Amino acid sequence: MDPVTxxxxxxxxxxxxSVWSWWPSWCPTSMSLLKTTEAKILGCLQNDLWARFVTLxxxxxxxxxxxxxxxxxxxxxxxxxxxxVHGFGGGVGLWIRNLDALSRSRTVYAFDLxxxxxxxxxxxxxxxxxxxxxxxxxIEQWRESVGLDSMILLGHSLGGYxxxxxxxxYPSRVSHLILVDPWGFPEQPQTQNQESHGQATEVVKRxxxxxxxxxxxxxxxxxxPLAVIRAAGPLGPxxxxxxxxxxxxxxxDLFDDDTMTQYIYHCNAQTPSGEVGFRAMSKSLxxxxxxxxxxxxxxxxxxxxxxxxxxxxxxxxxxxDKVVQMRSEAHTKLLMIEKASHHxxxxxxxxFNRAVENTCSSVx
Numbered sequence: 001m002d003p004v005t006x007x008x009x010x011x012x013x014x015x016x017x018s019v020w021s022w023w024p025s026w027c028p029t030s031m032s033l034l035k036t037t038e039a040k041i042l043g044c045l046q047n048d049l050w051a052r053f054v055t056l057x058x059x060x061x062x063x064x065x066x067x068x069x070x071x072x073x074x075x076x077x078x079x080x081x082x083x084x085v086h087g088f089g090g091g092v093g094l095w096i097r098n099l100d101a102l103s104r105s106r107t108v109y110a111f112d113l114x115x116x117x118x119x120x121x122x123x124x125x126x127x128x129x130x131x132x133x134x135x136x137x138x139i140e141q142w143r144e145s146v147g148l149d150s151m152i153l154l155g156h157s158l159g160g161y162x163x164x165x166x167x168x169x170y171p172s173r174v175s176h177l178i179l180v181d182p183w184g185f186p187e188q189p190q191t192q193n194q195e196s197h198g199q200a201t202e203v204v205k206r207x208x209x210x211x212x213x214x215x216x217x218x219x220x221x222x223x224x225p226l227a228v229i230r231a232a233g234p235l236g237p238x239x240x241x242x243x244x245x246x247x248x249x250x251x252x253d254l255f256d257d258d259t260m261t262q263y264i265y266h267c268n269a270q271t272p273s274g275e276v277g278f279r280a281m282s283k284s285l286x287x288x289x290x291x292x293x294x295x296x297x298x299x300x301x302x303x304x305x306x307x308x309x310x311x312x313x314x315x316x317x318x319x320x321d322k323v324v325q326m327r328s329e330a331h332t333k334l335l336m337i338e339k340a341s342h343h344x345x346x347x348x349x350x351x352f353n354r355a356v357e358n359t360c361s362s363v364x
Contacts, residue, residue: 027230027269028237034118034266041093041263044254047103053118054111056141063118064111064146065092067103079106079364080152080175082356085139086110087157087183088278089226091117091267096254097349102356109146113159114138115274117267124277128289131280136166143173152360154178156345157315158278161185161292168298175363176304178356181342184281184288185296185319226268226275240265250346286314296323301330306359310340310347333359 053061092110112119155163160182167174251260309317320334340347
């Protein structure tokens with residue numbers, strides 16, 4: 001099957017609602033442009049690709065990729081599929097350096113989270129727990145619609161936070177949980193010299209966040225995190241190129257133009273939805289209102305857990321150490337990917353793919 005012409009079911013564009021009908025005239029974006037840019041990215045894939053919208057019970061739709069390697073020998077017992085969940089502001093296209101390698105021996109699924117990418121963009125509640133629950137239930141309904149009995153669940157950043165929440169609620173569906181630089185685990189530390197109950201609070205050392213994180217953090221408490229991209233109108237694509245030049249560098253061996261930054265722009269210049277849910281769950285860009293370290297003990301001890309961190313990531317990897325300590329009697333592994341930032345999968349794709357493949361092989 002030609003990956004460029006892979007069959008697409010119910011491939012109807014999800015355009016912004018009437019409230020935002022003026023948006024494309026101000027911002028040079030549309031779901032059609034997102035679709036076109038994504039198609040260029042997915043054209044790099046070699047394994048068989050099946051791309052479609054998966055419709056949930058409430059008629060929301062989740063944009064889904066499924067990859068298989070038909071050239072590979074099929075085992076007598078099918079291997080547990082790997083399901084990949086992207087982070088904040090991302091989409092399935094960001095896995096382009098990983099999908100072929102990871103689908104050589106098992107089926108790999110990747111989908112756009114509800115409210116992101118090409119998936120439906122419904123309203124999210126402003127309550128943190130309710131917003132999180134809406135994300136989690138959309139993942140469960142997606143699993144039911146696709147027909148997966150169990151899966152190896154991998155989540156990056158925000159996707160790691162949601163994957164953990166999902167695994168706590170539906171442990172029988174997760175054969176192995178893989179968290180890649182997960183967001184929202186630690187509690188927000190006290191500021192330097194601040195005292196708590198009369199005792200000085202230890203300051204947690206963290207790698208300084210990159211410029212784009214600081215810029216977004218300055219406005220996140222007042223607006224949706226990516227509002228600046230939409231407010232910039234025709235200047236939006238230039239802002240993405242300015243603040244995220246690293247995305248062009250990470251994929252420069254695949255594209256010598258602005259394909260990846262255009263993809264990021266089109267993913268995030270649409271109607272704000274998933275980012276509204278994210279804002280509801282976050283104190284600020286780096287901290288969750290409901291830190292996952294307070295709940296990770298609810299994962300069954302029998303559930304294997306692997307955590308991958310980038311050596312130079314702005315996400316604090318000490319949370320991984322704490323998880324290992326909390327799950328001392330459980331199968332928990334912490335891996336550090338050298339010379340990688342927050343986007344481990346793109347910075348060091350070979351090391352990332354090898355680590356994930358080894359983890360998957362431990363399942364079957």
